[in-house]
Amino acid sequence: MNLLHANDQTGAYPPSYYAATRTPLAPFPALQGETRADVCIVGGGYTGLSAALHLAQRGYDVVLLEAHKLGFGASGRNGGQVGSGQRQDQDWIEAAVGAEAAHKLWDLAEESKALVKNLIQSHAMPVRFYPGIAHACWTDAEVRHTHAYAEKLQRDYGYSHLELLDRDGIQALIGSKVYKGGEIDRDAGHLHPLNYALGLARAAADAGARLHELSEVIRIDHGAAPVVHTARGVVRAKQLILAGNGYLGNLAPKVAAKVMPINNFILATEPLGERARDILSQPVAVADTKFVVNYWRLSEDNRLLFGGGESYGYRFPDLIKAVSKPMLQVYPQLKDTRIDYAWGGTLAITMNRMPCFTRPYANTLSASGYSGHGVAMATLAGKILAEATAAQSERFDLMASLPQPRFPGGVALRWPMLVLAMTWYSMRDRLGL
Template identity: 35%
Template sequence: MAQHINSYYAQTATPGIDYPALAGKIETDICIVGGGLAGLSAGLSLAERGRSVVVVEANKVGWGASGRNGGFVSPGFSGGAERVLKTSGPRDARALWDLTRDAVKLIRSRIDRYAIPAQPVDSGMVGGWWRDDPAEARAEMKFMTENFGVELEWWPKEKLRQFLITDRYHGGLYRNEGFHFHPLNYARGVAKTLAGKGGKLFEQSRVTGLELKGAVKRVKTEGGEVVAKTVLICCGGYIRDLEPRLSRALKPVATYVMVTEPLGERLKTAINCNYAVYDSRFDFDYYRPLPDTRILWGGGVTMFGEDPPRLARWLRKRMLAVYPQLADVKVELAWGGLMGYPAHKMPQLGEIETNVWYCMGYGGHGMGTTAMTGELVASAIVEGDKRWELLRPYGLQWTGGFPGTVYGQLVYWQAQFKDWIRG
């Protein structure tokens, strides 16, 4: 029986509910395949609109990327602002960005409304500037303000060093939108809320067959079957060969996280703030102080495998490149996980058959965008809302199979080399 991997989140999570495996036949308005934050968020949005919902999950609620990520909740997309502006045009790009801002507010409000123990830290975020080029940072500030209404504040190196005690950064961009939290607790809290509104959740219920044609849909597992009017598929890096049209449009990409031992007062010798932090490189690090004075540090991606050898040592080396004063600090845990990356790095939302929807493809930026697509697909199914069509330009593009995986790894290595040259 699959359980959560041994991560900091699994070790510190509040006690969760063990949902049963599906046994026998059950009927519902909407069957959701996937118990990560995309499926859970959509399920809650549907239940709030009065629909009966069944969620089937192959492992545990929040088992994949939803329960083992960095815990950053912020507006925006993995594809980046420039890509969105170029593809969607000024009006639709701004509308999409505003939807992610609304999603961040929705997550924060759900934490309060449903008393979810997600431990939110409403600090905003800082982007540490890796290169000594404030003009480049100010150009980004201007671009984001003019096109998306995003207000950023430039902190020169002297100010940034009050909070991040390192010589690695040449300044920082601060944004007050966003927060960080305990993602597994949030996922469990959304699941519990959904169940409280009448939703049925089934764990350890891997889907073995889909019948999606016709007015009645059937979702089959080893132990049972869900009969539904509508099916919503919400899978990510672990989709495997579930549905070929969807599977070939996602590339599983591994990323990694570690946590240090508790640092106590020593934490302030490196990180003297509660901000979530990332840096300006393509191959960026992201990190944040935890409530128990540990540092959670994430970074790096690979296209092959999610559990490389010497993972803790590799991530620790990345941390010491920024904070050499932590040279004797121990790493207590390190883990990996798979994200679902589309070729265009944008969320994918639409129908593959009548009343067969999909929400997927968050590419490492899913805390906000899962809530966004959950709301969009729920309002589309129940109310006929057409806002989801803002994502039509980002469809089910083939990711290239194995050659695409090799190509993606080569592109990543090339970007790493450029980061090194520019840094």
Template identity: 45%
Template structure:
């Protein structure tokens, strides 16, 4: 397959990336904004207009602070406008994993935090009248009997230790009916998880932040952050903002800004297709659930209101991305739905998401006045807006949940900046091979 080299070492330029189905189907409700020119002063400058940054801007502006948001491209060009739209429960690791590494008390607090984040997302959509096509229901499908047993063990632990009894078990026949595919051994359906149109969600949050008097400058890529005379600054090629606080909220698009974050958060390429509408009598996802499977290189998919299938599958860990994204993703789609081998794909796109070594988000005060939240590792639809609220609370000296979140184990990637890419690629290749084992 021919490859397209992505600029800035790894991250594909959003300005040159293929148009997503989200951008074709969502109307931007606010005007385009101009790049930053000259010097501004603010209480808070936020780098990145994704879920994290926009959510933080909304809370801070609503509290009366002078907030400036700097976005390298346009709102929705990055991961928050390009992801699969799955709103998941919990974290990338199960609660037993968290208990073993953080203790039962902190693990319980993290579970409750994740549940709060899910409820908070629905509440914000309601409070700010954001119609983001929320659809409840999510199937977690096991691709081997061994992993089905692991899902069973986890569900039993959650019911016994946490009282979480909402999900229900699907045997092989039931999961085949729920998905419209015989590719899986079984699964669990969580009615409290679901899916959204992520760009509509982001646009709605941004409109609310602008309504609260936050300022936005698009096409204003930050090239440097620093301190000057007791204040902090974020500098672009045409201006800078001087502020009391800087929030780094660019996730996988923060290349070259802050070494501490780069050491722990790496961008990887993720790819998605949108099909033409499925036939009215299609048995694929009859309840309009979202779905994901147990592969380390996860497949995830959902149906839209107009019966399109949004399907994500396949990742790239090198600075070269496929030019033929449709073929790259379709090969995973047809393993699950061979009958769709000839379906028309109307949109195919990629984007960067930030991952950490432990697949847990990295939220820290890097130094006084500089806070960062990133590395959601595929769980950003629910977690990123809530982490933006945690950042805002820290600025407002409320420190909501910061203590337990900052204790999550997020070490640096091994090998330093010189070797982390080849070591990551080798590790991911091994995990991809493991996905094929029974």
């Protein structure tokens, strides 16, 4: 099944709150005929757009191909959270690669947050960065672990932006009695993800990158000089960057063996007005400790944007039903609240939930599999891909050195095996284990 078309209308954004409130950007033409470029980029999300921007700023002739609209995929549909650290915690990373490399990976993650903030400011993007992400714990054991980890980050990494919360503190912040404690990360934050993607697109185009929408790649001839085919055009490039993430499909089997698409869902309530302060008393985003994570924040017009739910098929389920259940578990007081928007999207995960940086073919680089931690890291990935294209590969090689196992069963069997695993972990969530 081609996920580019399984759940969405060709060339259109999903009916999301983000699409309804996006900043207008003139469309970019589809690729027509044959062209040459220093670098061809496949995928118009954060990774591809950031790579296009940074390469164009270095003087490269860049062609970017997007199958639908720029920011169409996970980059324009996600929860908008710009988190700290890597997707795995530093304990895991230290055990995997050692203390020295773990500190370098922490520094990269910190740079990724700063890069998002700096790009918004330096390119005058129509996007506001709101500081603060709260982490809400369901059990006392999770609270103890969260607080101990905050102490570790302060002690070993000098990270002093975490505010610890007890039961009263988390409940005063969230307006729900289901959580036992947590923390607020004051240096993390959240934003309008689609407007950020469109801001990157405008910046890349202004820098000289040639961007093409409605230009789905149907074949790639890999080799010393990659040739990229769409239905109506061809790009002959010196180098290729694969930035399709969960929508890459069968274009790169070597990437697909380690990076797998899954779906996630978000809904937006009607504007809550004065009730919004009873939902979140501060303008922070929230993510909880469920394996199937619940995450939410308030929009600028005081809607609750709540993400979560689970689905074990490539096609989207009844989205309102899927997300309303976990939302009402947290906020039963919203039972009679109208839902104005509901949408799904495809992201990509890896076996170990760390991003997959790889050189799958000659003169080809790829970064994907951000596993729900992609707003900041995908932006930095684009910059790192640009560096590696220019033969400055130290940071790319550091990311590529992370252990990245293949999914068991290969591409054909990875999905049913993931279903079994996700069913088990979601059952643990429901049982409170």
